[in-house]
Amino acid sequence: MEKLSADVLVIGGGATGAGVAWDAALRGLDVVLVERGDLATGTSGRFHGLLHSGGRYAVKDPSAAHECARENGVVRHVAADCVEDTGGLFVATPFDDPAYADRFAEGCRKTGVPCEEIEPARALREEPRLNPGISRAFRVPDGSIEVWKLVWALARGAQDRGARVLPYHEVVAVHRGGDQVHGARVRNTRTGQELDVEAAVTVSASGAWAGQIAAMAGIEGVHVKPGRGIMIAMSHRLVNTVINRCQLPTDGDIIVPIETVCVIGTTDVGTDDPDDHTIIQAEVDAMLEDGERLVPGFKQARALRVWTGVRPLFEDRKENGATDTRDVTRAHALLDHRERDGVTGFFTITGGKLTTYRLMAEETVDAVCLQLGDARPCTTSAEPLAGSENGEYHRVGDRLGRREQRLLDDQLICECELIPRKRIEETIRWRGTTDLDDLRRLLRLGMGPCQGGFCIYRVAGILHGLDGIDTPDANAGLIDYVRERWKGVWPVLYGDQLRQARLDEWIYQGVLDVEHLQ
Amino acid sequence: MIDDLFHERLRSSLDHCVKCTICETACPVANVTPLFPGPKYAGPQAERFRAHGQPADESSVDYCSGCGLCTMSCPQGVKIAELNAHARYAVKQRKGVPLRDRLIARPTVLGRLGTPVAPIANAMLKARPARVLAERVLGIHRDAPVPRFAGRRFRTWARRRQAPGVGTKIVYFHGCGTEYYEPDVGEKVVAVLEHNGYSVEIPEQDCCGLPLQSNGLFEDARKYVQRLARALAPHARDGTLIVGNATSCTLMLKREAREILGLEDDPDLALVSRQTYDICELLLELHDRGQLRTDFEPVEEVVAYHAPCQQQGHWIGKPALELLALVPGLDVRELDARCCGIAGTYGFKREKYQIAMDAGAELFNQVEASGARVVACDSETCRWQIEHGTRRPSVHPIELLHQAYRL
Numbered sequence: 001m002e003k004l005s006a007d008v009l010v011i012g013g014g015a016t017g018a019g020v021a022w023d024a025a026l027r028g029l030d031v032v033l034v035e036r037g038d039l040a041t042g043t044s045g046r047f048h049g050l051l052h053s054g055g056r057y058a059v060k061d062p063s064a065a066h067e068c069a070r071e072n073g074v075v076r077h078v079a080a081d082c083v084e085d086t087g088g089l090f091v092a093t094p095f096d097d098p099a100y101a102d103r104f105a106e107g108c109r110k111t112g113v114p115c116e117e118i119e120p121a122r123a124l125r126e127e128p129r130l131n132p133g134i135s136r137a138f139r140v141p142d143g144s145i146e147v148w149k150l151v152w153a154l155a156r157g158a159q160d161r162g163a164r165v166l167p168y169h170e171v172v173a174v175h176r177g178g179d180q181v182h183g184a185r186v187r188n189t190r191t192g193q194e195l196d197v198e199a200a201v202t203v204s205a206s207g208a209w210a211g212q213i214a215a216m217a218g219i220e221g222v223h224v225k226p227g228r229g230i231m232i233a234m235s236h237r238l239v240n241t242v243i244n245r246c247q248l249p250t251d252g253d254i255i256v257p258i259e260t261v262c263v264i265g266t267t268d269v270g271t272d273d274p275d276d277h278t279i280i281q282a283e284v285d286a287m288l289e290d291g292e293r294l295v296p297g298f299k300q301a302r303a304l305r306v307w308t309g310v311r312p313l314f315e316d317r318k319e320n321g322a323t324d325t326r327d328v329t330r331a332h333a334l335l336d337h338r339e340r341d342g343v344t345g346f347f348t349i350t351g352g353k354l355t356t357y358r359l360m361a362e363e364t365v366d367a368v369c370l371q372l373g374d375a376r377p378c379t380t381s382a383e384p385l386a387g388s389e390n391g392e393y394h395r396v397g398d399r400l401g402r403r404e405q406r407l408l409d410d411q412l413i414c415e416c417e418l419i420p421r422k423r424i425e426e427t428i429r430w431r432g433t434t435d436l437d438d439l440r441r442l443l444r445l446g447m448g449p450c451q452g453g454f455c456i457y458r459v460a461g462i463l464h465g466l467d468g469i470d471t472p473d474a475n476a477g478l479i480d481y482v483r484e485r486w487k488g489v490w491p492v493l494y495g496d497q498l499r500q501a502r503l504d505e506w507i508y509q510g511v512l513d514v515e516h517l518q
Numbered sequence: 519m520i521d522d523l524f525h526e527r528l529r530s531s532l533d534h535c536v537k538c539t540i541c542e543t544a545c546p547v548a549n550v551t552p553l554f555p556g557p558k559y560a561g562p563q564a565e566r567f568r569a570h571g572q573p574a575d576e577s578s579v580d581y582c583s584g585c586g587l588c589t590m591s592c593p594q595g596v597k598i599a600e601l602n603a604h605a606r607y608a609v610k611q612r613k614g615v616p617l618r619d620r621l622i623a624r625p626t627v628l629g630r631l632g633t634p635v636a637p638i639a640n641a642m643l644k645a646r647p648a649r650v651l652a653e654r655v656l657g658i659h660r661d662a663p664v665p666r667f668a669g670r671r672f673r674t675w676a677r678r679r680q681a682p683g684v685g686t687k688i689v690y691f692h693g694c695g696t697e698y699y700e701p702d703v704g705e706k707v708v709a710v711l712e713h714n715g716y717s718v719e720i721p722e723q724d725c726c727g728l729p730l731q732s733n734g735l736f737e738d739a740r741k742y743v744q745r746l747a748r749a750l751a752p753h754a755r756d757g758t759l760i761v762g763n764a765t766s767c768t769l770m771l772k773r774e775a776r777e778i779l780g781l782e783d784d785p786d787l788a789l790v791s792r793q794t795y796d797i798c799e800l801l802l803e804l805h806d807r808g809q810l811r812t813d814f815e816p817v818e819e820v821v822a823y824h825a826p827c828q829q830q831g832h833w834i835g836k837p838a839l840e841l842l843a844l845v846p847g848l849d850v851r852e853l854d855a856r857c858c859g860i861a862g863t864y865g866f867k868r869e870k871y872q873i874a875m876d877a878g879a880e881l882f883n884q885v886e887a888s889g890a891r892v893v894a895c896d897s898e899t900c901r902w903q904i905e906h907g908t909r910r911p912s913v914h915p916i917e918l919l920h921q922a923y924r925l
Contacts, residue, residue: 126570128522235533238526240569260566302533400567401575408552415537415563448566450537499594500536 002195004164006032008368009183009199011171011213013037014044015147015354017205018154019361019380021163026383027365027376031163032197033155034186036170038438040151042274043207044354045441046309048231048265049258050242051075051143052355053088055115056249058107059100064331064353065111071356072141074381078358081387082150084394086257088142088242089123090115091134095293096247101136104246108140115140127239129295142242144258146394147354148441153385160386169195174202174217174346181217181337181346201368203347207312208274210350219341221317224350226274226310229266230283232492235302235449237262237396238295245294251283252290259396259444260417261304264291268311277308277487284491302496304449305488314351332360336367344371413462414455416448424462434463434473436481449496451485453504457512475517482508520604520736522570524780528601532562534594541598544591546827546857547583550876554581557588560605561598568605573612579605581873583861584732585827603731603778610734618657622863623729623738629667629698636669659871663860663906665699665898672701676720679708685717689753691746691771691794693764694725695898703898706920707763707797713923714804714811719758723749727779728770732862736779743775744784751786754793763797763914765829765896766862772832796829797916798896802837805844814922816847821918822890824853824881824904826897827861838896838915845922851888855881858895860903875907882907894918 008024010017013035021033035041054068076083092101108115116139123137124130155165169186172194176182183199204213207224214222237257245253251267267283284306291298314333332352337343349364362378369375384391403418410420423443431438436459439445445459446452456478463474493501508514541557542548548556560579568574579602588598610619621628632639642648649660658664672692688711696704711718727742750760750771762768771794776782795803804810825836842850858878859865865874885893885908893912895901901912 125522129526236529236566237569240571257569297530301530395572396569397567397572397574400564404576404578407555407578412559415559416566418563418567449533449535454537496533496536496594499534503536503538 002193003198004032004195005198006030006164007200007372008032009034009197009202010205011184011202012042012205012207012209013039013151013155013165013167014042014205014207015040015151015154015357016207016349016352016360018151018158019357020203020205020349020364021158021165022154023358023361023365023378023380024368025158025161025163026379027369029368031158032199033158033163033165034169034171034184034197035167036189038167038435038441039155039165040148040441042209043309043312044147044151046307047147047354048254048256048263049144049147050254050256050355051083051145052353053140053142054111054113055088055090055104055108055138055140055142056244056254058111058113059103060248061331062107062111065107065113067331067359068353068355069111069113071359072143074358075145075355076143076393077391078380078384079145079150079153079388080384080391080393082146082153082385082394084144084258084396086142086144086241088140088244089127090138090140090244090246091120091123091130091294092136092246093131093293094133094135096245098135100247101138105138108138113140127241127243129238129297130243131294131296136246138246142244144242144256145354146259150385152442153387157385171213171216174213176217176343179342180344199345200372201345201347203349203364203368205349205364207350208310210312210314210348214348217337217343217346219337219343219346222335222348223315223317224274225313225315226271226276227268227313228271228276228278228308228310229268230279230287230306230308231263231265232284232287232291232306233261233263233304235261235304235496238298238301243294252287255291255294260448271310274310276310279306279308279491281491300495302449303492304451304497305485306491307488312350332356334360334363334367336371338371413458414443414445414448416450416455417444417446419443419445419455421462424459425466428463428466434469434477436477437484440481446481446485450500450504451489452481453500453507456481457507472518479514479517482514520607521780524782525604528597528604529565531595531597532565532601535562535596536594538593540591540593541588541596544587544856546585546587546859546877547581547873550879551581551873553873554578557582557598557602561588561601562596564605565601568608573608576605577609577613580609581870582606583859583864583870583874583877585857585861586831587827587856590830597777600778607734607736615734616657618867619733619863620735621656622658622866623733623735624725625694625698625729626725629694632667633669633671633698636667640666653868657868658866659868662866662871663902664866665695665902668699668701670701672697672704673720675701675705681717682712683717685712685715687758688716688718689750689758689760690718690720691723691750691760691762691768692720693762693767695764700898703763703914703917706925707916709925710801710916710920710923711761713925714801714809719753721749721753726767726770726775728766728774729863731770731774731778732864739775740779740781743770743779744781744787746771747784747787747790750790754789758793759800760790760794761797761800762794763896763916764898765796765826765832766899768794768796769828769831796832796834796837796896798837798841799832799834801919802840805841811923812844814845814919815924817845817918817922818847819892819918820849820851820888820890821892821894822851822853822885822888823894823915824855824858824900826895826900827857829896838894842894842915842918845918848918848922850894851890853881853884853888855884857881858900858903858907860899862899865903874903878903878907885910
């Protein structure tokens with residue numbers, strides 16, 4: 001069996017795991033990162049894209065608010081290319097408790113969340129589709145963050161410093177000898193091949209799955225209560241600023257403009273299984289009603305798809321935990337299992353927010369270094385990621401501007417998201433994949449209004465023409481993608497999206513007969 | 519400035535796009551040049567990448583000619599041409615509007631300057647060296663079918679004429695083409711209306727602002743069209759209809775000023791909009807009620823008919839065809855080419871002249887194949903382009919009716 005050895009094995013390729021890998025690699029440690037799926041396909045890849053200002057927690061969870069406020073500035077600096085500086089508004093709609101607004105302003109002041117009250121009329125000028133009945137408006141530095149770009153920038157940065165990043169490798173066993181964890185056995189989920197990773201320290205950055213990994217190491221009581229939330233992407237940006245309702249966090253109270261869409265979120269329903277992606281129609285309907293409260297006409301706008309993500313809400317079963325997931329702190333938890341359970345070489349980092357991924361990584365690697373007896377300073381707050389060196393934020397129009405320069409010389413494949421042929425070919429070759437979902441996350445392939453209706457058969461054609469790709473693999477790429485997209489489309493099959501789905505169906509079933517592809 | 523909520527409403531129509539590409543097949547420009555990426559691209563697709571206060575780095579949308587066929591052909595109701603007009607406006611806001619565009623967008627100014635010195639001006643417009651110079655200095659293509667000044671104004675005739683003063687009152691909106699370049703067409707319109715029992719009033723009026731709008735000068739366009747609406751509204755208030763022979767200009771009053779410039783709340787414009795008729799639309803309605811005089815003498819002529827894009831934007835079918843069918847002896851051949859290419863002032867521009875000619879090629883070939891000696895067409899700039907592209911005379915359908923009435 002193939003063996004790898006490293007200073008640090010990181011289990012989990014979400015923002016936290018990739019952040020830990022980047023942080024550790026920057027400190028000169030030898031890192032292996034394993035992720036059971038593709039990078040950022042768990043909680044990180046299933047959120048609405050909000051870079052928190054902290055305003056959302058200003059009243060309810062001051063420590064989380066404070067952390068978000070601090071990290072917001074750091075992430076804007078080190079990952080500028082992944083961040084869009086949308087700004088955020090907290091608006092008191094006629095449905096909100098008017099007394100909350102003052103508590104909110106006070107909470108922001110206490111927790112260090114930059115917050116400026118503006119005239120509602122001004123907010124309406126900036127966001128013309130906003131509910132004209134708002135009575136108060138506060139401006140905060142919310143932003144949106146392209147998570148796949150971020151996580152891949154972290155992973156590639158780590159790789160450039162020697163880290164080995166292994167997506168599609170799941171942990172089948174955690175190696176524990178006595179009171180020591182010294183790595184894990186992982187299996188390549190695509191080839192079935194297993195390999196052993198020997199590591200001085202193993203970090204479980206597996207979020208909502210942390211309890212499962214801890215149990216593999218024979219550690220009990222690491223309880224991560226998954227809080228399932230749905231999100232709905234709308235086909236274009238109804239707002240260009242993050243819009244929050246000025247009230248205690250509840251369902252459907254935030255709209256995040258991210259890339260070409262805007263996303264409304266979210267619900268919070270406790271579940272036992274972090275892989276529970278159930279979508280309940282009543283939740284979808286309620287969310288659309290919530291959208292209507294913030295943006296009149298929301299229900300008539302075109303919804304593209306729905307998905308669910310699970311929050312990793314940690315409760316230590318060694319103490320008394322809260323039960324309603326909304327009430328569990330959004331702050332993160334770092335468990336040094338030597339202190340907690342007498343097991344050395346093993347850490348769990350879970351909870352937290354995407355906004356605080358860097359801080360979580362810093363604290364984790366600090367603890368790792370301490371255990372290794374080799375204190376090395378963290379530099380992630382000063383070291384920009386590749387692409388972010390010039391500090392310029394991402395803008396939604398960037399892609400249109402780039403396309404404008406190359407109108408005549410590069411075929412357009414994904415029309416909704418403006419992805420040219422060369423980018424697709426390069427990415428297929430770089431990733432060595434025929435899984436079009438891998439391309440989707442890197443390029444936004446098929447994420448626009450037609451949901452792959454027009455681009456995916458074109459990409460299948462490209463796959464067929466590329467060297468070394470078998471016909472069945474290319475066809476499987478097509479079929480798998482179409483099936484996967486359908487899962488998120490059916491709960492919002494009404495109006496425009498229903499018409500689109502009918503046309504897509506004619507293309508894939510009527511013209512191409514994909515179900516009978518071999 | 520474009521009102522944000524108005525723009526958002528327009529923008530929300532992009533939700534209806536299912537990517538079917540029908541608009542791209544209808545677009546006369548995208549079919550002949552890669553410089554314009556097409557109405558679907560520039561409209562519902564690119565719009566998703568445009569954010570309030572963040573001008574996108576794009577200029578290809580300026581190759582849209584604004585003909586409006588994309589919106590008309592869209593089976594889902596996406597306001598493609600309107601979105602493109604807004605995007606063109608944004609590009610011009612960012613890059614500035616060239617002097618040429620400011621000049622050719624003001625037919626009133628040109629007309630007032632050129633009319634008194636028409637012989638000289640027309641000689642200049644014909645003289646090769648002057649045109650080469652105009653191309654170099656101003657960017658107006660040397661071969662562009664710019665019109666000739668009539669040397670007299672329609673209004674001068676209108677003031678002097680003896681109105682019969684009996685019959686149903688109607689207001690004639692003649693437009694700038696009639697005023698400065700084709701006063702005889704206006705005279706024929708009046709004669710045909712009077713022959714059918716109308717008492718024609720011709721109030722003081724000015725440009726509708728359409729050329730300004732299509733050149734991205736929205737602020738000026740609004741001023742013009744609102745001024746025109748104020749001039750016409752008092753007449754319309756008692757239910758009097760307004761009739762025009764320039765289909766682009768009447769479309770501006772009916773729809774475009776409200777749907778592109780966002781003047782939906784102007785009460786004068788709303789009133790004028792409701793009461794405005796295209797001349798052929800009006801006459802065919804008369805005929806449907808049995809009130810059109812059909813004392814037509816035979817006209818032995820083979821005529822090709824082209825419905826201009828902006829005539830089609832009226833959503834009234836092709837009334838001219840049905841009217842011309844009433845004339846004995848007239849052999850009318852309907853053409854189905856998309857567009858003549860000129861699109862108002864588009865084809866005058868140095869960088870767009872060839873595109874306009876290529877866009878019109880299908881129509882020119884159809885005229886050739888039809889065997890017609892004359893081409894009937896409702897819009898004046900289209901007629902000038904057709905004459906330029908086919909070397910055949912092009913007339914307004916009303917001129918043929920006038921001929922058949924022997925007025």
